[in-house]
Amino acid sequence: MKKQIIVGLGSCGIAAGAGKVFAKAQSLIETGNFEADLKQTSCIGMCYKEPLVEVVDEKGHYIYGDMDVKKLEELFEKHIKNNVVIEDYVVESDVIKGHESHYFAGQVKIALRNCGYMDPESIEEAEARKAYQAIRKIAADKVSPEEVIQTVFDSGIRGRGGGGFPTGLKWRFARNSQSDEKYIICNADEGDPGAFMDRSLLEGDPHAVLEGMIIGAYAMKATGGVIYCRAEYPLAIKRLNIALMQARTKGYLGKNILGIEGFDLDIFVKEGAGAFVCGEETALIASVEGERGMPRKRPPFPAERGLWNKPTNINNVETFANIPYIVLNGADAYNKYGTEKSKGTKVFALTGKIKHGGLVEVPMGVSIREIIYDLGGGIQEDKKFKAVQLGGPSGGCIPESLIDTKVDYDSVNATGAIMGSGGMVVMDETTCMVDMARFFLNFTQEESCGKCTFCRIGTKRMLEILTRITHGEGKEGDIELLQELSQQIKDGSLCGLGQTAPNPVLTTIKYFRDEYEAHIKDKRCPAKNCKALLTYEVIPENCTGCTVCAVKCPSGCIDGSRKEIHFINQEACIKCGECFAGCNFEAIRVY
Amino acid sequence: MRISRKKISLQAVEIPEVNISLINPIIQKYQGKKGNLIPVLQGVQGLYGYVPREAFIKLNEEMGLKLNDMYGVATFYAQFRLSPVGKHIIKVCHGTACHVQSATKITEALESELGVKDGHTTEDGLFTLESVACLGCCSLAPVMMVDDETFGSLNGKKAARAIKEIRRRETQHS
Numbered sequence: 001m002k003k004q005i006i007v008g009l010g011s012c013g014i015a016a017g018a019g020k021v022f023a024k025a026q027s028l029i030e031t032g033n034f035e036a037d038l039k040q041t042s043c044i045g046m047c048y049k050e051p052l053v054e055v056v057d058e059k060g061h062y063i064y065g066d067m068d069v070k071k072l073e074e075l076f077e078k079h080i081k082n083n084v085v086i087e088d089y090v091v092e093s094d095v096i097k098g099h100e101s102h103y104f105a106g107q108v109k110i111a112l113r114n115c116g117y118m119d120p121e122s123i124e125e126a127e128a129r130k131a132y133q134a135i136r137k138i139a140a141d142k143v144s145p146e147e148v149i150q151t152v153f154d155s156g157i158r159g160r161g162g163g164g165f166p167t168g169l170k171w172r173f174a175r176n177s178q179s180d181e182k183y184i185i186c187n188a189d190e191g192d193p194g195a196f197m198d199r200s201l202l203e204g205d206p207h208a209v210l211e212g213m214i215i216g217a218y219a220m221k222a223t224g225g226v227i228y229c230r231a232e233y234p235l236a237i238k239r240l241n242i243a244l245m246q247a248r249t250k251g252y253l254g255k256n257i258l259g260i261e262g263f264d265l266d267i268f269v270k271e272g273a274g275a276f277v278c279g280e281e282t283a284l285i286a287s288v289e290g291e292r293g294m295p296r297k298r299p300p301f302p303a304e305r306g307l308w309n310k311p312t313n314i315n316n317v318e319t320f321a322n323i324p325y326i327v328l329n330g331a332d333a334y335n336k337y338g339t340e341k342s343k344g345t346k347v348f349a350l351t352g353k354i355k356h357g358g359l360v361e362v363p364m365g366v367s368i369r370e371i372i373y374d375l376g377g378g379i380q381e382d383k384k385f386k387a388v389q390l391g392g393p394s395g396g397c398i399p400e401s402l403i404d405t406k407v408d409y410d411s412v413n414a415t416g417a418i419m420g421s422g423g424m425v426v427m428d429e430t431t432c433m434v435d436m437a438r439f440f441l442n443f444t445q446e447e448s449c450g451k452c453t454f455c456r457i458g459t460k461r462m463l464e465i466l467t468r469i470t471h472g473e474g475k476e477g478d479i480e481l482l483q484e485l486s487q488q489i490k491d492g493s494l495c496g497l498g499q500t501a502p503n504p505v506l507t508t509i510k511y512f513r514d515e516y517e518a519h520i521k522d523k524r525c526p527a528k529n530c531k532a533l534l535t536y537e538v539i540p541e542n543c544t545g546c547t548v549c550a551v552k553c554p555s556g557c558i559d560g561s562r563k564e565i566h567f568i569n570q571e572a573c574i575k576c577g578e579c580f581a582g583c584n585f586e587a588i589r590v591y
Numbered sequence: 592m593r594i595s596r597k598k599i600s601l602q603a604v605e606i607p608e609v610n611i612s613l614i615n616p617i618i619q620k621y622q623g624k625k626g627n628l629i630p631v632l633q634g635v636q637g638l639y640g641y642v643p644r645e646a647f648i649k650l651n652e653e654m655g656l657k658l659n660d661m662y663g664v665a666t667f668y669a670q671f672r673l674s675p676v677g678k679h680i681i682k683v684c685h686g687t688a689c690h691v692q693s694a695t696k697i698t699e700a701l702e703s704e705l706g707v708k709d710g711h712t713t714e715d716g717l718f719t720l721e722s723v724a725c726l727g728c729c730s731l732a733p734v735m736m737v738d739d740e741t742f743g744s745l746n747g748k749k750a751a752r753a754i755k756e757i758r759r760r761e762t763q764h765s
Contacts, residue, residue: 011728011741012728012730012743014741015728015742016743047731191725193685193688193724193725194686196728231633232723232725232726270630271629271633273664275667275669287629290625290664291660308625349729350730351687351691351730352692353692357688357731393687425687425691427691431691443724
């Protein structure tokens with residue numbers, strides 16, 4: 001059998017250098033010295049080992065991690081030419097034991113079932129992996145729209161974009177709205193910093209999302225489809241457009257789709273222009289209509305009056321990607337995973353100070369500890385885990401004491417965080433929680449559309465207070481003022497952005513009040529992160545007088561000549577940390 | 592807040608002459624289509640790197656789009672620019688994951704390498720330095736994007752080196 005070489009060309013793989021690896025593989029094959037077919041796939045979720053190269057031979061498959069041009073030459077020479085597997089580089093395989101196999105062992109891949117296992121630009125490969133089987137089954141068995149909705153409802157799937165509203169119910173509302181024009185929209189405006197599962201899905205398996213939309217359109221009798229995708233995701237947009245062309249050619253889109261009388265649908269990609277608030281349904285609709293993306297009052301809900309004032313249903317990318325699986329395999333195949341109120345699986349993006357950053361899909365109800373330590377491999381440099389931010393700027397942080405919290409909608413909400421789209425940013429002891437709260441407020445303050453007074457001005461005032469605290473100018477009563485403002489913003493905002501913007505502040509105050517107090521009362525940053533509150537000092541016993549710090553100091557504030565104990569002039573110190581980083585004798589202390 | 596998010600640049604940038612007829616195909620493509628405002632502006636920006644004043648006027652005259660609607664949209668969305676940019680655009684990611692991994696240091700290093708502040712263009716017109724919310728490559732944090740190329744697992748030195756490399760290529764060409 002001719003061997004296959006498959007290079008992972010998702011956005012993060014390319015950022016890690018997969019493009020060069022692919023080009024090298026191409027040129028090696030062109031030399032004629034090697035017998036192999038070269039193919040591409042997308043992200044398999046193992047971002048920390050990118051670039052990944054998979055070799056398939058007669059025995060099975062081998063995924064090689066951390067590849068570069070040099071290792072690739074070795075791989076060609078050994079594995080491709082001489083059938084010698086380089087075990088040291090294999091991260092996962094069905095033949096031998098890869099040293100990262102545990103990363104996959106704890107996962108259940110439903111939404112990500114095809115990501116990294118096929119060429120996302122080939123509809124034939126997608127079909128070979130059961131793409132469009134669900135809509136074919138609907139057409140062949142004449143499954144009624146109501147039955148489809150019932151299956152989705154029975155599966156228990158809830159909106160994966162963060163709201164957690166039961167998808168089946170949402171579809172029923174849209175179906176019950178009477179109109180000759182209806183729209184189905186896929187929300188791919190993944191603006192939550194720290195989450196990238198939607199990008200990965202669109203890049204890795206666009207057909208799953210399209211099929212989910214087609215099934216949804218059939219169920220609610222939608223006549224038009226829109227995918228609202230971030231312009232920051234050029235590769236996702238490109239692959240979506242390829243997939244759409246292929247689906248049209250194959251008759252999955254168009255008139256009387258798969259022979260279903262009167263089922264006409266086409267779908268278009270609409271590029272977002274960069275506004276976090278457009279993740280909110282009514283703001284997204286305004287944006288598709290070509291206006292400023294500002295939310296409006298609900299009711300009327302989009303299910304009654306949405307795009308162009310017609311009934312509209314909006315679901316998230318991950319929700320749609322699950323639908324074909326549910327329809328094809330039945331509700332039970334999905335709801336056997338999960339907890340009583342949160343069914344199925346959820347994709348999480350593991351980032352921050354974690355060893356194994358990447359995408360994982362796990363059944364609802366596993367604990368945060370399992371995700372971070374068993375799949376994520378723990379904290380970088382084995383530092384101490386401090387907190388994890390769930391739900392991005394709308395969410396909150398979960399401290400170490402709650403690390404055994406199960407990830408389902410209700411347990412996460414009980415901590416003050418939200419499930420959100422599934423971004424998990426891990427923080428260690430060097431992350432300052434006050435600075436983190438400031439960071440998120442800075443984000444929401446900038447992204448507030450300005451419609452509601454409390455969101456517009458309240459977030460600004462909160463940011464000012466937080467900035468003051470991190471600059472060592474915090475005052476007695478600041479914490480209480482922050483809490484009061486938070487409540488007012490929550491009560492006085494129309495949409496989710498404002499209603500959740502104070503969450504990062506509230507949860508950090510709840511779990512890390514002592515850090516706020518240290519900043520305000522003692523003018524000290526326990527995580528040694530807030531520059532204005534740091535003091536650098538020479539430890540006389542350790543100083544050898546090597547002059548390295550004095551040479552490195554950009555402000556020239558370190559005095560001392562060779563073989564003499566040095567001294568930092570505090571007035572002139574700009575707290576850049578160069579002396580601390582440069583000292584070879586641990587003779588600089590920071591507090 | 593989005594009303595004031597476009598900072599007025601204090602840099603004295605000479606606004607170059609633009610060949611405004613380039614936008615005719617865009618006008619033809621979107622004429623009379625509903626919801627066309629954002630794609631039209633995106634198309635114009637794709638041509639010039641920003642939306643020139645002349646384009647607003649032409650779109651108003653030939654497509655009937657209202658100036659205040661266009662200006663409202665162009666200042667609302669982060670993507671649109673109203674002044675010319677450098678040949679290469681450097682987007683430093685300041686998403687959560689990158690922030691936790693010291694993205695500020697990347698911006699600082701680039702500021703000193705380029706000699707301009709965040710949001711500004713170098714005098715030779717080669718680079719514009721920008722901060723963006725999230726590029727979606729979180730597990731390679733901190734990251735930056737120069738034009739369409741993404742650089743991951745950065746530190747200040749690596750970022751500066753990448754810029755030096757592009758500058759070197761540019762000077763060889765010219």
